[in-house]
Amino acid sequence: MRDQDLDKLNAWMTAAEHRHLADLRVQEITRALRALSSAYVERRTQGNGRRVHGALDTAGKRAAFALYYAPLHFMAVSEAVRALGLTQPAPDAIVDLGCGTGAAGASWSLAAGATSTIIGVDRHPWAVAETRWTLSQLGLRGMVKQGDIERLRPARSGESAIAAYTLNELPDGARQRVEQQLLERARRGGRVLILEPLARAVVPWWDDLARRLTALGGRTDEWKVPVEAPPIARELGKAAGLNYRELRFQTLSL
Ligand SMILES: C[S@@+](CC[C@H](N)C(=O)[O-])C[C@H]1O[C@@H](n2cnc3c(N)ncnc32)[C@H](O)[C@@H]1O
Numbered sequence: 001m002r003d004q005d006l007d008k009l010n011a012w013m014t015a016a017e018h019r020h021l022a023d024l025r026v027q028e029i030t031r032a033l034r035a036l037s038s039a040y041v042e043r044r045t046q047g048n049g050r051r052v053h054g055a056l057d058t059a060g061k062r063a064a065f066a067l068y069y070a071p072l073h074f075m076a077v078s079e080a081v082r083a084l085g086l087t088q089p090a091p092d093a094i095v096d097l098g099c100g101t102g103a104a105g106a107s108w109s110l111a112a113g114a115t116s117t118i119i120g121v122d123r124h125p126w127a128v129a130e131t132r133w134t135l136s137q138l139g140l141r142g143m144v145k146q147g148d149i150e151r152l153r154p155a156r157s158g159e160s161a162i163a164a165y166t167l168n169e170l171p172d173g174a175r176q177r178v179e180q181q182l183l184e185r186a187r188r189g190g191r192v193l194i195l196e197p198l199a200r201a202v203v204p205w206w207d208d209l210a211r212r213l214t215a216l217g218g219r220t221d222e223w224k225v226p227v228e229a230p231p232i233a234r235e236l237g238k239a240a241g242l243n244y245r246e247l248r249f250q251t252l253s254l
Pocket residue numbers: 069070073097098099100101102103104121122123124127147148149150163164165166169170
């Protein structure tokens with residue numbers, strides 16, 4: 001990751017930490033992070049159900065997501081877009097599908113020179129507000145809408161899209177409809193990037209999708225990248241016994 005992007009990430013996380021710690025103690029966020037991560041692990045080992053129910057339903061879990069998972073996702077996207085050559089030319093627009101706190105679209109835009117317009121979409125009202133805050137903190141241009149990513153307006157020419165850790169939350173039919181949208185974006189000249197954890201049970205459909213996208217000229221990659229996460233993510237990850245030192249994820253890009 002470039003130093004300037006790491007500096008932005010650290011400043012964003014410091015501001016986020018002050019906001020969340022105004023209402024919660026670190027111990028409460030750690031407890032919520034343990035609950036969130038065991039829900040993810042349970043799904044990973046049992047493959048039962050696609051959504052982690054109630055992932056954002058308490059202030060503690062939202063803080064845990066914002067201060068632990070979001071910065072790791074930001075770092076994963078930054079590594080991937082630079083290594084895959086998705087930063088040049090900078091996308092005019094980046095649609096961030098299931099934007100959460102806005103980490104993925106913001107990371108791609110920053111790595112590409114911060115000129116892209118980000119269009120964040122999430123069905124959760126907290127995520128919409130949080131992404132707006134993220135864009136303003138990072139000085140990025142964009143808009144954020146509450147809505148279902150299955151039902152987006154048709155892709156505009158040259159609009160790129162990212163789905164980071166989102167497709168695994170969709171039922172099969174919805175995921176296939178989003179896949180069609182992503183292909184349409186690629187046909188209209190946009191770049192498309194999908195990130196998911198390196199865990200087959202979470203993404204049992206990965207190989208099929210990879211076959212379809214590589215047949216159209218896309219590529220698939222697996223990543224194991226050592227990182228220096230922001231201090232609050234390290235503190236929470238250490239307290240919750242999680243691996244915050246190495247990112248493990250896979251990408252499909254087109
Ligand atoms: C695990 S989070 C990932 C957030 C973000 N992309 C990141 O990388 O940090 C998944 C997000 O997808 C959103 N989501 C799931 N299904 C959705 C749907 N059908 N329409 C819109 N948002 C959805 C959730 O609300 C959540 O914010």
